Amino acid sequence: MKAFEVLYSTCYVYLCAVATKYIFNAEASREVVNDVFINVWNNRSTLTYPVRAYLIRAVQNRCLNHLRQQRLQMVSMSDVQEHLLTIQEQQIGEESHPLAYLENKEFEERIYSAVNQLPDKCRDIFVQYLYHNKSYDEIAECNHISPSTVRVQIKIGLSKLKTLLGDYYPLFLLIFNFSQK
Incomplete structure (x- = not known):
């Protein structure tokens, strides 16, 4: 025991x-x-x-x-x-291999780079949503805008990320669980 x-x-x-x-x-x-x-x-x-x-x-x-x-x-x-x-x-x-960490790191860097390519206002809202896990209402309150504006900016960000991430986009959605939010 x-x-x-x-x-x-x-x-x-x-x-x-x-x-x-x-x-x-x-x-x-x-x-x-x-x-x-x-x-x-x-x-x-x-x-x-x-x-x-x-x-x-x-x-x-x-x-x-x-x-x-x-x-x-x-x-x-x-x-x-x-x-x-x-x-x-x-x-x-698949068996784990020594390059798995590097692949994960490359994926993180690709997401970070894609998010940084978003327009300023969209990026600021998206970062609050993605990295700080704030709700639409919290973001709207902090930025003195309406929750619907936040929602639109998130959709714009996701649309641009779909183009920027290409084949990585479905994995991005899964990891950050956008389908559930």
């Missing part, structure tokens, strides 16, 4: 980060990781050391199952959502 406690406390946060990388939902990630640990506990007699690679693969597989289940539960899915789920499934299937 003590060994399981040490394993759980040592790996839980890291495994949640792994799961979040694939399913972009913190609550669902915690559920996935807890399910993996329940499975580890139930099969503790067959577990062998080292266990880290097994835990990572188990989390990846559970994430894939979660995404498949999510796809089945959605009655109608837009093309963008379908494409994003496919990207997530492909990402889970």
Whole structure:
């Protein structure tokens, strides 16, 4: 029992980060990781050391199952959502490699560069929305404009980013969860 406690406390946060990388939902990630640990506990007699690679693969597989289940539960899915789920499934299937961090960094820099190319007023509003997670009403109040003006500026920003980001745009939408806001 003590060994399981040490394993759980040592790996839980890291495994949640792994799961979040694939399913972009913190609550669902915690559920996935807890399910993996329940499975580890139930099969503790067959577990062998080292266990880290097994835990990572188990989390990846559970994430894939979660995404498949999510796809089945959605009655109608837009093309963008379908494409994003496919990207997530492909990402889970790929092995991590040393260049993954550089790819993520390149993606962040591409977003930052694209946002900086927006017109001044649009960029200011978009940055408040994107990076400071402010609502339309909060942005409107801070800038002494109407919430509908904020909404229009966000739409203009998204339209310009679609052009500037090209193939990266669906991933951008997924990461920043614009479809849910």
